[in-house]
Amino acid sequence: MSNANNHTINDDIPTLSGAVLLAQAPANIQCQITHHIESTGARVTLVENGQQVLEQTLNADFDLILMSINMPVLDGIETLKGLRQLGNNTAVYALTSEATAKGKDEFSQQGFKGGLVYPIELPKLYAVLQSHLRSPQQTKSPKNAQSDSLKAKIAELKPIFLASLRTQFGQLNEHIERRDFAQIIKILHIVKGSAGNFGYNNLTDVANSALVSLRLQQFDDAPALLAKVMVCIDKILNGKESCDTKN
Structure with a gap:
């Protein structure tokens, strides 16, 4: 028993x-x-x-x-x-x-x-x-505001993030041409998770929109959403601090 x-x-x-x-x-x-x-x-x-x-x-x-x-x-x-x-x-x-x-x-x-x-x-x-991990009933103290030293560390890591983003940009181009949606989803998840840490909230938003569309297998919508992601990344790699894909 x-x-x-x-x-x-x-x-x-x-x-x-x-x-x-x-x-x-x-x-x-x-x-x-x-x-x-x-x-x-x-x-x-x-x-x-x-x-x-x-x-x-x-x-x-x-x-x-x-x-x-x-x-x-x-x-x-x-x-x-x-x-x-x-x-x-x-x-x-x-x-x-x-x-x-x-x-x-x-x-x-x-x-x-x-x-x-x-x-x-x-x-x-x-x-x-x-x-x-916690049960839903348990609570966790909110994260403290970033210290100056932590902000300095993020600034130090930003060039590394941009170098990784350049690599991901090339990989996305290749996978979009091949319609390799599994690999596209993987890269979008990484981009969505990291971009906001460095202040690129617009990239987080457009990457998430494309990611949701692909996970729901809404492949007719995917090309336009992926194009927004690529435009956004291109702007960031060319030195812009934000990427409003409407412009």
């Missing part, structure tokens, strides 16, 4: 509140993890490399970070070191394939809270989420 009072996690979806940063999982697995996390009620921000992890955590609070060991720009271990140097003590779990999986002790020795192995087992994922 099962014990109704125990804390064993099963495949039932928990109801949670909080923010998760997901970094550079393989595309198919990334979609699955995002779906399972969002199904709990939690929010997911996607990034594609270690540098973007640092950028995101400078300007937003996350309850949990899941990131691949083998990321470009900065790998998982170097990114974790960077987070700790910035004074960020958010729980970080390593994502890795079975072939490269390390033992729990090895992850702990490197500073990770733990590890999740592809393919991700739902009970283990939900257990991790429940350990670090």
Whole structure:
């Protein structure tokens, strides 16, 4: 007979509140993890490399970070070191394939809270989420206003963001020509999640509109919305601090 009072996690979806940063999982697995996390009620921000992890955590609070060991720009271990140097003590779990999986002790020795192995087992994922996210009844103190030093850090990282945006601009061009909507969605999610941190709220808005259209498979509307995204990025890359696509 099962014990109704125990804390064993099963495949039932928990109801949670909080923010998760997901970094550079393989595309198919990334979609699955995002779906399972969002199904709990939690929010997911996607990034594609270690540098973007640092950028995101400078300007937003996350309850949990899941990131691949083998990321470009900065790998998982170097990114974790960077987070700790910035004074960020958010729980970080390593994502890795079975072939490269390390033992729990090895992850702990490197500073990770733990590890999740592809393919991700739902009970283990939900257990991790429940350990670090909140139930809807729980509250969290609001984020303090940015300090001068934090603002200086964001200003320091802005050129790196713009360099990444230039790369994403080229990638979007290629994927739009190929009508590779899966890759377009992935890039738009990253752009939407990072642009606002550097003051480009218009880009966040147009990227979100295009993203929603593609997720709803409203492909007739997609070309015009994607064109707005590309115009907006082009203006930013050419030195404009905002991008009103109506002009």
